[in-house]
Amino acid sequence: MKFNPEYSTKESLLELYQKPLLELVFEAATIHRKYHNPREVQMSSLLSIKTGGCPEDCGYCPQAARYHTDINTHKIMDVEEVLEQAKNAKANGSSRLCMGAAWREVRDNKDFDKVVEMVQGVNDMDMEVCCTLGMLSENQAKRLKNAGLFAYNHNLDSSKEFYKDVISTREYEQRLDTIENARSAGISVCSGGIIGMGETEEDRIGLLMSYMEMENPPESIPINALVAVEGTPLEDQKPIEQWELIRMVATTRIAFPESVVRLSAGRTKMNMEAQALCFMAGAGSIFAGDKLLTTPNPEFNEDQEMLSILGLLPKASFSDAPQPETKPDPILIERKRQEETREKELKDAKETKNKFEPRNIKSVDSL
């Protein structure tokens, strides 16, 4: 059951969202137990492979170049460094790595070639690889799929109506197109939203309705609470009540029984009891490690203790779908071939030059 036919209208979903809290959690927990192993939680690691300098104006985002935020911007990371970090994440129990880049859209350049290499390398470590790189064309999606990409994250963030109050540099439709491009390339879709941006409860339901209207709703739905970052237009947003996040997780769980609901940004503001209710209500994943992309996340040890107290176990990779195959990438192969040819030409030129260059000026003079 990809979506729950009992709650396929805006009215029924809103009524569900507004149910007495414990009734809602109980209903969600019941569905969760039917479709998932309630003892398991997937630990995912986030890695910002390119930070800041983004041309977009997303009102929540510290990485938009136009806002004066205190983040450490950097250009795209080296492939080796990313693979090293992936290895550490795996050693610490993460079965999924999500690589994020502060791009409006993917461009067909050397930076994208690097991402393709990163995807190949991480997939070869038997971790689920997810990327969130902004807008993606059909061909770029195919290339990522070919490299072994498991999932593509592209959030709709809120309802279509509220979206334009937060972002003016792109349209909701463009987000839907990218999701469709990932989907038709055979990549698993990860798409969710942020609550606490000043939206109404109807907007939260509107986000879920956007997924209801899809032929195939996302396999993975991250629910973020806004991290209000100084310097962004949403810096003064009042933090949401923990109950609201629990309601959103539970409603999403019930609406999309098969999807993995991810308790994402905003956990530093939650106590363990509230997080426990989210797990009860069907959250099946958290981000591990003390940093999200640019903002803080609970400490690794703190999370380990929480999981141990709650009796939750880390979920293995590829429990829900088979591992994609890493196939050779013709563009990378051609680039490597060209680089090798260039290197050889340089070496040959050097040798030829050395061979014919007069070594001893004196002896030349004396001729």
Ligand code: SAM
């Ligand atoms: N540039 C790409 C894009 O927008 O799709 C990928 C990176 S972007 C940072 C990924 C997601 O992070 C956004 O869609 C948004 O849902 C989430 N995000 C960004 N800033 C956030 C914040 N301050 N609080 C909560 N979530 C945030």
Ligand code: DTB
């Ligand atoms: C998602 O929905 N949340 C993650 C992941 N997908 C890429 C990102 C959260 C970012 C929070 C703000 C930051 O750390 O910059």
Ligand code: SF4
């Ligand atoms: Fe750029 Fe993504 Fe941040 Fe928007 S959310 S400003 S697209 S990095």
